Amino acid sequence: MRAFLSARLGADFHKLWTASAVSNVGDGITMAAGPLLVASLTGDPAAVAGAVFAQQLPWVLIALISGVYVDRLDRRRLVIVVNVLRGLALAVLAAAVAASAVSLPLIYVVFFLLGVGETLADTAFFALLPATVRPEQLATANSRLASTTVLGNQILAKPLGGWLFAVGAALPFAADALTFLVAAVLTSAVRTARPKRVPASDRVPVVDPVPVSDRVPVSDRAAVVDGIAAPDSDEPATATATAPAGVRAEMIAGIRWLWRHRVLRTLAVVMGVANIAFCAPFAVFALYVQQRLDLSEVGYGVLLTAFGIGGLAGSTLSPWLQARFGAPALLRGGLVVEVVTHAVLAATTWPFAAGAILVVFGLHTVNWGVTVSTLFQRAVPDELRGRVGSVYAFVQVGGAAVGSLLGGLIAWAVTITTPFWVAAAAMVVVTAVAWRPLRAA
Structure with missing residues (x-):
């Protein structure tokens, strides 16, 4: 079965798919065990909701900045480093729980760091995927990723997280830490290279070679931001890879496109x-x-x-x-x-x-x-x-x-x-x- 899947979509995709499946099980375990851990410390509903909010907050605060660095850095390496760091953060939480030294502030800090990691790793993974399969295979690749997310995160991991917490409060967080490290190892085996930036003079069309001026009236012509001509219609754009600008300018480039x-x-x-x-x-x-x-x-x-x-x-x-x-x-x-x-x-x-x-x-x-x-x-x-x-x-x-x-x-x-x-x-x-x-x- 593994050889068949690798032959159809490629070995690189299969490694990413497996890494995603493993980390999704870990995410689901923590999603189930996190509220239980907070509830074991306090009966305040606001405190329980605070842990969820702490993990969501980075998406509001730094998601746009994370997108800039996903485009600047090697995406494969970024996923690896972030997964290792998330694993270490969860290992600290697991150790604190095992030593009966856990506190609400520590839980909030760890969950906030997990959220920061999500903004980087999830965005990088989404951007990296097209480099592992052919364009016509993207629908199949995305559907397989979605199936493991539903099966692992939503169906299997939630009861597993509750059971692990019942066995030992530190176990679910230690298990999730391990899944991040396994996912990092699997991602490190991916050999797909990130395309290098090229000078603006070496413009490379992403979808078609038709100049923007031939497709969009001059009065409605999209501004070329960071080398990317964003269409004002539904037609494809032509991309130019350029040297990185400032973080703010690159954020605006993404929003404008x-x-x-x-x-x-x-x-x-x-x-x-x-x-x-x-x-x-x-x-x-x-x-x-x-x-x-x-x-x-x-x-x-x-x-x-x-x-x-x-x-x-x-x-x-x-x-x-x-x-x-x-x-x-x-x-x-x-x-x-x-x-x-x-x-x-x-x-x-x-x-x-x-x-x-x-x-x-x-x-x-x-x-x-x-x-x-x-x-x-x-x-x-x-x-x-x-x-x-x-x-x-x-x-x-x-x-x-x-x-x-x-x-x-x-x-x-x-x-x-x-x-x-x-x-x-x-x-x-x-x-x-x-x-x-x-x-x-």
Whole structure:
């Protein structure tokens, strides 16, 4: 099986895929054990939520800066170094837990450092992947990565993390530290070299050799920033690799390129709003399950499993769906699924209806992620892939943070189902606005 996969997508991809699978299991273990560790120290819900917030905060603070350094540095080496450092941070936490010397400040610091590492390693991994496979294989490669993320992070690792914590509070964090070190070793075996920067005089077209002036009217011509001509339409851009400018200038280059690409700009805005709409109701999902569906904690776990099963199906079917229907139909259909999901959850009191729509929603979210990742990796020039990817991640995480805050406030002020109705209405508006621009995806 291993030889077959390596032959199809290449040995380098197989190493990255295995590294991703291992680290995703570790991430899931810590995601389950982290709140349990905080809860063992204090019963304050705000303190438990603080650990999650500490890991998300770096995406808001430094994601754009991280994208600059992903484009400046050797991406493979960056992933290796960051994984080693994250492993060491978790080893310190595990040792503190084992010695009964752990404290809330230490947990917050370690989780913040893990978040900093995520902004660098995840962005670098996303930018490195296209160098390991052919362009026509990106959909398959992304779907395989998504399948291991769903299976390892969402389905297998969560119960494993809880079990390890029950056996010994230090074990899950030691296990996660080990997964980071294993992932670093696997990534070090990847031999794909990062393309070297070349002088501006040696312009290399990324997608097609047609000059910008022949494709965009002079009055609407995109500014060439850091050697990258960002399209003001849906057509490919021509890239020029240049010497690095200042950090601020390079950040602006990534933002400007994304903003001037109609399809990718639409996708970024859609995901920002969609994450607000998603995280608002799902921030109170546990209470919704108890109060609206009249289910116990076991029922809550079953619904989350239904979401994971749908995600696993989406990762498996995504390449076929893209080949059969095309990106525009999948993206438009995904927006409709978002509207229907929030409306059904708002209206139903039947657990089976909620479970069924969550399976469909899980399939959609993973398929959407694979489709969008493939579009980004094909459209964005290599020299800007880190910065543009970090802008997209910044918008996503920012939307999630806003949504989580709003959902709790809305549910507290009105009813437990109001966030779902608000989300459905918001996605109706998003669908109407994005429908035409997504035609060109």
